[in-house]
Amino acid sequence: MIGEDRNLSSTRNTGDIEVFSDNLSNPDSIYPASPLPYSPDRNSQSSARPSNAQIIEISSDSDSDISLQSTNRKEIITYLMQQYSNNFACSEHLPISSCTTTTPLSWSLARITQLFDQNLPVDYPEPGKFGYGGKITSQQWLSLLCGTSTTNSLPPVLEIPTQDHSSTSTTTYDIDSFIAKVKCLSVAKKGLRVQFSPSCLRNISTDVHLYSKIEERLLSGNIKICQVPLHHIPHFYLGHLASSLHLPLYVFLPALWNSNLNKNSYISNHHLQQWMDIGFIPAILKHYPPDILQHLPLSFNAASMNIFARGRELGIQDARFESGKRQELHYFLSGRYLQNVWQDMVKFSQKPGYTHFQGMFLLVDAKDLKLHLKSSTISGSWQLFSELLEGDLDFTCLDKNFQFLDLGQEVSCQEESATCFFRTCCLEKSLREIREKSPGLKAAIYSWALTTATGNQTLAYSKTSSQYENGLIYSQYYSPLKSLFDAGGTYPFQNSSLDYLSLSSEILKLWQSSGTGGARFQVDVEKLERSYTHSRDRVLLALKAAIQQRRSFFNKTGT
Numbered sequence: 001m002i003g004e005d006r007n008l009s010s011t012r013n014t015g016d017i018e019v020f021s022d023n024l025s026n027p028d029s030i031y032p033a034s035p036l037p038y039s040p041d042r043n044s045q046s047s048a049r050p051s052n053a054q055i056i057e058i059s060s061d062s063d064s065d066i067s068l069q070s071t072n073r074k075e076i077i078t079y080l081m082q083q084y085s086n087n088f089a090c091s092e093h094l095p096i097s098s099c100t101t102t103t104p105l106s107w108s109l110a111r112i113t114q115l116f117d118q119n120l121p122v123d124y125p126e127p128g129k130f131g132y133g134g135k136i137t138s139q140q141w142l143s144l145l146c147g148t149s150t151t152n153s154l155p156p157v158l159e160i161p162t163q164d165h166s167s168t169s170t171t172t173y174d175i176d177s178f179i180a181k182v183k184c185l186s187v188a189k190k191g192l193r194v195q196f197s198p199s200c201l202r203n204i205s206t207d208v209h210l211y212s213k214i215e216e217r218l219l220s221g222n223i224k225i226c227q228v229p230l231h232h233i234p235h236f237y238l239g240h241l242a243s244s245l246h247l248p249l250y251v252f253l254p255a256l257w258n259s260n261l262n263k264n265s266y267i268s269n270h271h272l273q274q275w276m277d278i279g280f281i282p283a284i285l286k287h288y289p290p291d292i293l294q295h296l297p298l299s300f301n302a303a304s305m306n307i308f309a310r311g312r313e314l315g316i317q318d319a320r321f322e323s324g325k326r327q328e329l330h331y332f333l334s335g336r337y338l339q340n341v342w343q344d345m346v347k348f349s350q351k352p353g354y355t356h357f358q359g360m361f362l363l364v365d366a367k368d369l370k371l372h373l374k375s376s377t378i379s380g381s382w383q384l385f386s387e388l389l390e391g392d393l394d395f396t397c398l399d400k401n402f403q404f405l406d407l408g409q410e411v412s413c414q415e416e417s418a419t420c421f422f423r424t425c426c427l428e429k430s431l432r433e434i435r436e437k438s439p440g441l442k443a444a445i446y447s448w449a450l451t452t453a454t455g456n457q458t459l460a461y462s463k464t465s466s467q468y469e470n471g472l473i474y475s476q477y478y479s480p481l482k483s484l485f486d487a488g489g490t491y492p493f494q495n496s497s498l499d500y501l502s503l504s505s506e507i508l509k510l511w512q513s514s515g516t517g518g519a520r521f522q523v524d525v526e527k528l529e530r531s532y533t534h535s536r537d538r539v540l541l542a543l544k545a546a547i548q549q550r551r552s553f554f555n556k557t558g559t
Contacts (some may be wrong), residue, residue, distance in 0.1 A: 003074055003297040022445040043183075046401040069099050107156035112147075119144050127537050130529040169413050173378045176558065177406040178209065180398045182362035185338035187397035190242035192249065192338060193330040196296075196303035200266045204230065204365060206252065206489065209460065210404070214254045228254075230363075232263045236272060238328055239366070243392035245372060250363045251275075255356045266502045269300075275299040275357060283344035287337040296331050302327070311350045346415035373505070378407065390463060404471070410480070411555040417547075420554045421454035421479050431457070448479065456482075473558065481553035492535035499527055 107115075118485045119140045142148055147155035185192060211227045218224060234256040241247040253267065253275075277300050285293060296302040311325025333341075349357035351514045372388065375381040385405075389395075413420070424445060431443050440462025456478035461468040485492050500508065500523050511521040 004503070027270050037087050063290045069388065071341070078390060089172045099353045104154040105152060105154065106159045112156065112158065115143060115147075125533075125536060128533060130533050158453055164210060169411050170409050172376060172412070173381050174310045174408045175376070175381050176368070176370040176407050178364070178366045178369065178385070179210070179404050180364055181402035182364055182397055183399055184397045185362065186335060186340040187362070187364065187394050188249070188335050188392070189394050190392055191335045192239050192241060193331045194239040194333055195306050195328065195330050196235065196281070197300060198272070199326060199328075200236070202248070203235060204266045205265070206364075207231055212252075216258050216259055229264055230259060233257050233265060234267050235363070236263050238268050240333075241392060242332070244388055244492050245369060245392070247366045250365060252361050252363055253357055253403075254359050254361075263388075272358070273300040273350040274354065276303075278306050278354070279348040279357070280341070283341040283348070284333070286344065287340045288333070292334070361399075364393075381407075384443070399499070407559045409557045409559075410554065412552070416550040416552060418552040418554075419479070419481060421448055421478055421481075422456065422555060424453055424455045427457045427477065429456060431459075434459065438462070438467055440465055477551055478556055478557050484546060484553075486540060487538070492539050493532070494535075495531050497502060497523070498528055498532055501525070501532060 119136070121136070139150070208230055210230045212230055212233060214226050214228050214233070216222050216226055232250075233252050233254050235250050235252040238249050238251050239247060240552065253271070256267065256271065281296075281299065284296065297306060307329055310327050317405070345360075348354060349360055369385075373381045373384045375384060387553055396457055411420075431445075435441050435443075442460040443457065445455045445457045448456060457476065459475040460488050461473055461475075463469075482491075496538070505525075508523060508525065512523065514521065
């Protein structure tokens, strides 16, 4: 499925946003948008700065100095206006027969639905139950799964009629996410809700298409500069800012990154305990008054014990997974003393024995803001964003070279029970136009519901392209219909191990008995069956409710 809608613009200049909005005409149709940017990590400094002769640049995709990007904002705005205002639809859609040597059947959606009604038993599926106990002939399965029959060897093609009229449409804009490096904890004007024993499950685990430069010392003594994806750099969730919006704050520790280790962002409890017990908590004890300190945990281990207290101490029966039940406890720290605390933390990272914390930086990563910031204009979304955060966020504490917004455009019609998709041929036509202006572009088109005529698209700009250098990294074009099935990034049937359900029980037993003690291959078939039925029932429940409520779904562009 498509990744997160994260397409960012590296500016918080209100004038730029207004110029963009004022020059944007109402589009006739939607098409993919634009991307996010990258910024070098200016916080990473080694104790002894290497000379130029010692530095090895290992990436040909190195970004230009992001300070140069600010001088090219007009180019960014012009490009965005083209993306959001042009009509990317095909002037003439290709007939099905031109794409295949043998003309397949062309079926309407109603006829395909009728096929399922004719072949599926009325009592299937039974919620929560895996499989079907009745009899379905091999020919019925062939029709259901392949769309073929004894008379037709080619599966039918979904018929998508070209309408001669255009429905009344409404265009809205939003800011879906905001990500920025932070220079000081005092960015939280109203304070910070801190978690003293953070869980790695809160780490940024998906690719946000942003990089940070990290200096790695080789055995030869030389330094190589690596551009590391942000979600691969060791970090942890510190807490969230006191705000009407959910604004998580992360601490990144680039000095702990090693190119020879696994590409994950996890930090050991040993390093977390050092950071908390020797650096952070002593700084809090130094600057906060006793009436606040009496409510805070004494140490990293004490905070960890408190988090698991409810799961491990209550009840009279042994419960499965009780040791893993966490209470996500947060403790409020007033913004009044946060600047002094962070200054002490910077000094702590420079002390002998703790230089593995050197170059640490803070990052705020706010997601899913679109419903808060919808407006009929981009400048309106920006105004809502500014007004909501003005009292919560100290913008002077943000790194001006690393601030990105995800701009979105959504076109919807006023009809009920309408679902809009991007035509594959339209996406391919617009892709050819973009490739001419963006060499090295990486694009992917994802077919929707096993159809060849409709799809979603993502664009990743090359680091050597002018778009990337000016702060446009990633774009995507998709139907929000996916929100029916997106459960916090988990999609139905996403578990790749579900394939094992197609194997006979004899084969599974044979595989599981091979090797010493069957250690080579272990599959919990009951777990996979529960996974499958949960996905299936979730899809059916969502679709039935959407049909009953006559929901409509349209197209969205993100940049």
